[in-house]
Amino acid sequence: MKTKTLLLFVIVIFPLLLFSQSKIITLKEAINIAQKKSPDYKINLNQNQRNYWRFRNYKASFLPELRLTATLPEYRNQVRRITNDAGQDIFVNQNQLLIEGGLSISQSVPYTGGILSINTNLERVELFGLDDNIGYSIIPFTVRYFQNSLLFNPFKWDKRIEPLVYEESKREFVENMERISVSTSSRYFQLLKAQKQLEIAETNLSNQDTLYKIAQGRFKMGKIAENDLLQMELTLLNSRNNVTSNQIELKRTSQNLARYLELDSENIELAVPEELTLFDVDIDKALEEAQQNRKAVIEFRRRRLEAEKEVAFQKGNNRLNIGIVANFGISNNGDDFNNLFNNFNKQQNVSVSLGIPIFDWGVSKSRIRMAQADLDLTNNNINQDIQEFEQEIYLHVLNWSNQREFLLTAEKAKEVAQKRYDISKKRYILGKITITDLNIALQEKDQAIFQYLNSLQKFWQDYYILRQLTLYDFINDKKIDVEDILYD
Secondary structure, rough: OOOHHHHHHHHHHHHHHHHHHOOOEHHHHHHHHHHHHOHHHHHHHHHHHHHHHHHHHHHHHOOOEEEEEEEEEEEEEEEEEEOOOOOOEEEEEEEEEEEEEEEEEEEOOOOOOEEEEEEEEEEEEOOOOOOOOOEEEEEEEEEEEEEOOOOOOOHHHHHHHHHHHHHHHHHHHHHHHHHHHHHHHHHHHHHHHHHHHHHHHHHHHHHOOOOOHHHHHHHOOOOOOOOHHHHHHHHHHHHHHHHHHHHHHHHHHHHHHHHHHHHOOOEEEEEEEOOOOOOOOOOOHHHHHHHHHHHHHHHHHHHHHHHHHHHHHHHHHHOOOEEEEEEEEEEEOOOOOOHHOOEEEEEEEEEEEEEEOOOOOOOHHHHHHHHHHHHHHHHHHHHHHHHHHHHHHHHHHHHHHHHHHHHHHHHHHHHHHHHHHHHHHHHHHOOOHHHHHHHHHHHHHHHHHHHHHHHHHHHHHHHHHHHHHHOOEEOOOEEEHHHHOOOO
């Protein structure tokens, strides 16, 4: 008695407990989870943070930089070669302790492309040996300006390119979030179809088992031939194999979705998504929103500017190199620290460097031509990308306009095929049709159901692809923002 009770618990109660522990989620819930926990979201977030700090670094490069440098200390006890006042090289023994420190504040100058800095420095040298003494050197301040080239200003180009890179990264973040929606819906429908197909396979197996028993009775009474009985048995065996195959597919797809959503359980029960609210998408409206919201439009401008920057760089550095270094300040040195701040000496210098390639076998000219060719190639590629960009949106909007009609037709075909199979099953039981006719009706029913599930999947995936291509919510008639995704 106890064994029967335990067996009843295992067969009946245990599966119910497992079923009660399964997660029931909708498509929208699955997408919300994926946009907060999936591996794709974490990668997208890391990329966005990197681009944010890159832009912060660019902005900070135009702010003043205060730097402290120090040598604490530097001890030398060695023989060195020096040049004396008479211009002779002599060898002297140095035994000294050097302590040095300085402060500098530097500022980039975007309008010219140079760097302006103000520096101060203090040195203390202590000599050891027969004539121990201490010497000091001080530079209270010196103003220095450095510019690598007067003909090319990298700051001017960075000021145009870096904000585009940052804006592009922000739009890319939203696009990737919508791409997560597309990926999640694909995994969602793979599992949903596996669940429905297993349900259909189990129903078919139950029906085939019943029909096979009826066929066995008819065969014994001589109402059907052995060939019909064998065909019915073959159908039953195929149904069993079909159930096994669908169980494996269900396990695979449930693991795929559970791992992507980082769920604790693989026992997931999915709800069939409800139909969307009816809305029309105007092609001109879709193109307008895509051009305003997509990162591709910013990318086109950024790529063109980068190619133009390379041309300007080659022109500014290959034909004529002009650099400038200017320095103005005061300094003093002596043995008494208290007298260092009296009677300062001037410390001034200006240096202009000039480099002109007289004959370089056409290297400079070829670099400029290469940069110009790259610019032309970039412009041609951008023009082609713009056409493909617009064509993709145009074709998808046309496809989306017909997608609901495809879904309604598939749903109607499913209902008709199911009704036809039910009638065929009753007629077979009454002996009015053959097993071949019944199997044809069964195959058409299953095919219609699979076709409906595929149409349902395509309907929803096309909807999320439409959002991804335009970054626009046509149901609520508003632009898709990061806040709408993260806090939905």
